[in-house]
Amino acid sequence: MLVADKIKRPARQAAAIALVSVGALAAVPLLVKVALERINHPESERGSRARLRSIRGDSGYSTDRDIY
Numbered sequence: 001m002l003v004a005d006k007i008k009r010p011a012r013q014a015a016a017i018a019l020v021s022v023g024a025l026a027a028v029p030l031l032v033k034v035a036l037e038r039i040n041h042p043e044s045e046r047g048s049r050a051r052l053r054s055i056r057g058d059s060g061y062s063t064d065r066d067i068y
């Protein structure tokens with residue numbers, strides 16, 4: 001940005017394309033990771049796990065009543 005006026009237009013365009021390409025390539029691993037997490041762990045599974053956790057944690061009896 002500081003030397004943009006001193007560089008000719010074709011070189012500026014080439015540098016811009018190179019920088020955008022490097023940025024896109026750097027983002028690919030993150031995008032792949034997010035996509036694989038979505039595929040391997042759908043939202044419904046997360047909800048069912050939370051429901052099972054709440055069922056297992058709750059015995060059905062309140063704490064203020066005696067159980068015989």
